Amino acid sequence: MARGRQRGEADTASEILDVAERLVQVRGFNGFSYGDVASELEITTAALHYHFAGKAELGEALIERYGARFADALGEIDQHDADPAQKLEAYADLYLDVLRDHRMCLCGMLAADYDTLPKPMRNAVVRFFDDNEAWVGGVLEHGRAEGTLQFTGSASDAAQMIVSGLEGAMLVARPYGDTDRFQAAASRLLAGLTHTPRRRRRKPASLA
């Protein structure tokens, strides 16, 4: 049969990616070593080099897989949710799931490490944010056209704030070990778009 390995459930390359991914998300790209991955999988670093030429290539593979998985998740949201506001909530929940695992967003973490990354990894990180902002921007445009979402300026600007706001909420929530903290910030970020706050002693909109 097609799987004659003696260790692990999945193929070694996937297991390496799994472990390395978690290590990057928890410790940062400069906070783990080939040795860490190898010892966790009970193999040697030489075996790692067989599957990934070096740490840079491993990093590239990490972002590629993470981005693809995220893209899949966005596709699923598109399928299951029609309402833009619900889509945004589902989007924020993707981040929440990562945080619940005591992890930072892979690319948020790599954004912190950005200046130390090899060029191909840098490009892949930026691509991740571009893709996410494009998707969120599309949802926002749709919602505005529909009348269910309200915001000023361009959809891509607003999308950029949503994405970076969620990244920041994760970043700061992790030291507190507090997912509620993230959820409060995430709701608040989206609340500004999904419903207009009741006004407080303000001139009527006629002035606008």
Added chain:
Amino acid sequence: MARGRQRGEADTASEILDVAERLVQVRGFNGFSYGDVASELEITTAALHYHFAGKAELGEALIERYGARFADALGEIDQHDADPAQKLEAYADLYLDVLRDHRMCLCGMLAADYDTLPKPMRNAVVRFFDDNEAWVGGVLEHGRAEGTLQFTGSASDAAQMIVSGLEGAMLVARPYGDTDRFQAAASRLLAGLTHTPRRRRRKPASLA
């Protein structure tokens, strides 16, 4: 006289902190070494160990000084700006100044590295966020009482979103090398508090 040194304008300890601070803000706590600091100052790592027992102690000193400087800046804002909305803008400008220097917020960066930090550094990072959120929360409460700021929920919750939102905006803007990107996100974060958006075909507030 009180300064008989042969190198540098300031005392060595301060110069070490200056260099180390920039390195942490640009490369992260695990992205620089004692050797990097030493070679930049054209001294040896042994000299560094004279001033700071180890990297952990250097890190603690870094956060302490950064926090104190930030607290000073907040005090200055309190002196010069009376209007809560202006205070918030001035607050965001503190972050902008850091970003213009191609740096991440020190504690934002350390939040990413959090899981790899020694305990005393962790505590100091959380304290930094607590202090910032407390100050922003105070501004928000004042603004709401005054009627110049509008937001739902607790001031501390809203403050938490502002702080983490600004951190995230920095985090994501840095890979793009784009301060405009930060400014757009920062304005949008604050816009939700400083003026209520004009409503779009919505049921009147009577339903709420």
Added chain:
DNA sequence: GTCTATAGGCAGATAGAC
């Protein structure tokens, strides 16, 4: 205060056996 010298460890990486 800063140096030289050095320790001991771990980093990423490679050659070659099996």
Added chain:
DNA sequence: GTCTATCTGCCTATAGAC
């Protein structure tokens, strides 16, 4: 595919001279 063995280099840290 995975191993052993090994390399080179850098890491943090310390001892002791000046």
